[in-house]
Amino acid sequence: MIKGSSKYxxxxxxxxxxxxxxxxxxxxxxxxxxxxxxxxYDPSYPRPIFVGKRTVRYVEREIVExxxxxxxxxx
Numbered sequence: 001m002i003k004g005s006s007k008y009x010x011x012x013x014x015x016x017x018x019x020x021x022x023x024x025x026x027x028x029x030x031x032x033x034x035x036x037x038x039x040x041y042d043p044s045y046p047r048p049i050f051v052g053k054r055t056v057r058y059v060e061r062e063i064v065e066x067x068x069x070x071x072x073x074x075x
Contacts, residue, residue: 012060013049019058023067044069 014022020030032040034047046066048056 010061013051013057014060014063015057019063022060022063 016027016030020027023030025033029040032038033042033045035041044066046058046062048058051057
């Protein structure tokens with residue numbers, strides 16, 4: 001986990017494993033939600049940010065907002 005700067009104190013950047021634990025889905029389901037060719041594609045699913053050539057992270061706030069929207073849609 002990378003903590004946010006003093007300008008963005010609540011900003012957290014998550015690794016894939018943390019996202020999978022938070023969302024409670026498998027790795028395959030995660031990547032299917034990102035794949036436009038998949039039946040499980042979800043355009044509202046949070047996109048990764050690239051922090052290196054082969055390193056991606058996810059903004060925790062975006063993940064939480066996505067989960068919140070799903071929960072609110074059920075009601």
